[in-house]
Amino acid sequence: MVCSNTADEDQPQVIGASQPVVAVLGCDVVLPCHVEPCLDVEELTVEWWRPDVPPDPEDPQSNYRYVHCYHDKQHEENMKKPAYAGRTEMFTDGLKHGNISLKINNVEQSDQGRYRCQIPQLGSASVIMLLVEPCSVTPTDPGDLQTPEPTDETDAKGGRLYLSVLILGLFACVLLIPAVGVGGYLLHRRYRNQNQN
Numbered sequence: 001m002v003c004s005n006t007a008d009e010d011q012p013q014v015i016g017a018s019q020p021v022v023a024v025l026g027c028d029v030v031l032p033c034h035v036e037p038c039l040d041v042e043e044l045t046v047e048w049w050r051p052d053v054p055p056d057p058e059d060p061q062s063n064y065r066y067v068h069c070y071h072d073k074q075h076e077e078n079m080k081k082p083a084y085a086g087r088t089e090m091f092t093d094g095l096k097h098g099n100i101s102l103k104i105n106n107v108e109q110s111d112q113g114r115y116r117c118q119i120p121q122l123g124s125a126s127v128i129m130l131l132v133e134p135c136s137v138t139p140t141d142p143g144d145l146q147t148p149e150p151t152d153e154t155d156a157k158g159g160r161l162y163l164s165v166l167i168l169g170l171f172a173c174v175l176l177i178p179a180v181g182v183g184g185y186l187l188h189r190r191y192r193n194q195n196q197n
Helices: 092-097 152-196
Strands: 013-016 021-024 029-031 033-036 046-049 068-071 088-090 102-104 113-119 124-133
Touching (some): 013 113, 029 124, 088 092
Parallel strands (some): 013 124, 021 124
Antiparallel strands (some): 013 033, 029 102, 046 068, 046 113, 088 102, 113 124
16 A cells, blocks of 8 residues: 655544553553544654653653653654663655554553554544553462361452342242232133033
């Protein structure tokens, strides 16, 4: 697909993932983002930053640092927040197709939160939510498996189950007793009518 080099017809928009992106702690993740309609953005600036992360008082430049910045056909490593140094990359070959997705390597718990991707020349941005889940550890020794102690939560779930069964039983009784009564009355009446005839 060949993309336009200019943004003159329909104003291109930065479009990010509409649902949160889930990453596993210690793994790599891609925050999907693209320009629509397709636009070659190799000549433009792409900025990824964290709108909900406060400035670092130890770093006077922290207000001006990005998670990742692509500017003048270069990935600006010196403009990155130290926590992301060497851990982020964009798909350079995809820029000509409007792909401005960001890859974060070796995801940390502190990476969780909102990310804003913007192209200043287009006046367009998108916010993507990243959720970080812990790695699931599978024990290798069966002796490592332990039965968890009961907690208030499991007791509460058991209590809710018992209550649900009790309510269902009462509901069935409330419906069943009148049904049996009506059925019995109709049978008795039919039997009486037959005997009279």
